[in-house]
Amino acid sequence: MVSATDAFLAHRNLLFTVAYEMLGSAVDAEDVLQETWLRWVGVDLDAVQDHRAYLFRITTRQALDRLRTLRRRREYYVGPWLPEPLLTAPDVAEDVELADSVSMAMLLVLEILTPTERAVFVLREVFDLGYDEIAAAVDKSPAAVRQIAHRARGHVAARRPRGAVSPGQARDALVAFQRAIETGDLRHLLDILAPDVVFLTDGGGIVRAAVTPVVGADTVARLLAAGSGRIADRLSLRPVQVNGHPALILRRDGEIDTVVAVRVDDGLVTGLYAVRNPEKLSRVDREIALSR
Structure with missing residues (x-):
């Protein structure tokens, strides 16, 4: 049987990426992972069929709460706010879709979305989660999530980089x-x-x-x-x-x-x-x- 620690560590990089793409801050993403871990160790793993999906749900909810707080703080930020830059390994650049999703330009585009729109967009477009899984994570119906995803894609498409660059x-x-x-x-x-x-x-x-x-x-x-x-x-x-x-x-x-x-x-x-x-x-x- 997989322990809580092993299950968390197996998905840690993935969960960090989710939180970072939602928040644009590695410091806050690390805090979200800490909160996720504290909640995860209290879960009855025997009752969890899909560890990955459950961890996605906890992380997304924690990131949403954090993002709503950060949005209020950023209203008083001095000068332009930019995402926290991360030094990344070559394998990130080789995954074109991942590199695009975490680029400084894209993270700034995602700032135009509401917190829920951002969560839905990241989970659907970057991590290819199903609408049912996303609905459970953001506490919406699958039908509502489809509408949110459509709206978010439109907002992003109008502002994302104009052409693919090798x-x-x-x-x-x-x-x-x-x-x-x-x-x-x-x-x-x-x-x-x-x-x-x-x-x-x-x-x-x-x-x-x-x-x-x-x-x-x-x-x-x-x-x-x-x-x-x-x-x-x-x-x-x-x-x-x-x-x-x-x-x-x-x-x-x-x-x-x-x-x-x-x-x-x-x-x-x-x-x-x-x-x-x-x-x-x-x-x-x-x-x-x-x-x-």
């Missing part, structure tokens, strides 16, 4: 972006930035960051070019895999200062996401296992 294209765009930043070549920056590029920086009110989005290739390029001298003198840039996609880690005197993720559409950088809030940088010094 890992090679994303890497090429990141290499070009890194070279342009290191050299301060304004012309090269303009060549790789989409006309409507959006640059978001998240300092959380703790460190210096723009409190409003910077929009437009010319404005973004000039801002980055102006800072390239400081980067060359005081910071080092290293390409990594963050949330299943190419990104850059900027270190100041060996300490992580900023994580920059990029969104690429049709070979051009359409989104730049710079996370500077030190409270969100504790998990980019080690790989995090994600699964679906």
Whole structure:
């Protein structure tokens, strides 16, 4: 007979991924897993036919409660809020659907959904759960879940990345972006930035960051070019895999200062996401296992 501990550990990475996709925060996802474990050890396993489905249900309910609280807190967040970046292993990037679902761009798209819509979308579109299973997790009827899923898909489809980008294209765009930043070549920056590029920086009110989005290739390029001298003198840039996609880690005197993720559409950088809030940088010094 499988013990409660063995069953939980067998699905832990999966449950973490569910919670993280719902919350956009690894810290809160870990708290959700702790709550899930505390409830799981009190369950009579003899009465549970499907351990995975039951754990999904507990995790989803805990994440929903946490998400509703976080939404209220984020109303008072200083400047743009960005998801907590995760350093991910190569196998995440190889799973195209998983990488897409945890990308910084997609997690920001999911922010437009209500908590219930987000839970339904994640469970259905990412983890392919049946409507009956999702209904049990979100305390809705299967018919209601179908309607919620349809509505959520429509909201996401209108805002998700415009075209599929291969890992090679994303890497090429990141290499070009890194070279342009290191050299301060304004012309090269303009060549790789989409006309409507959006640059978001998240300092959380703790460190210096723009409190409003910077929009437009010319404005973004000039801002980055102006800072390239400081980067060359005081910071080092290293390409990594963050949330299943190419990104850059900027270190100041060996300490992580900023994580920059990029969104690429049709070979051009359409989104730049710079996370500077030190409270969100504790998990980019080690790989995090994600699964679906």
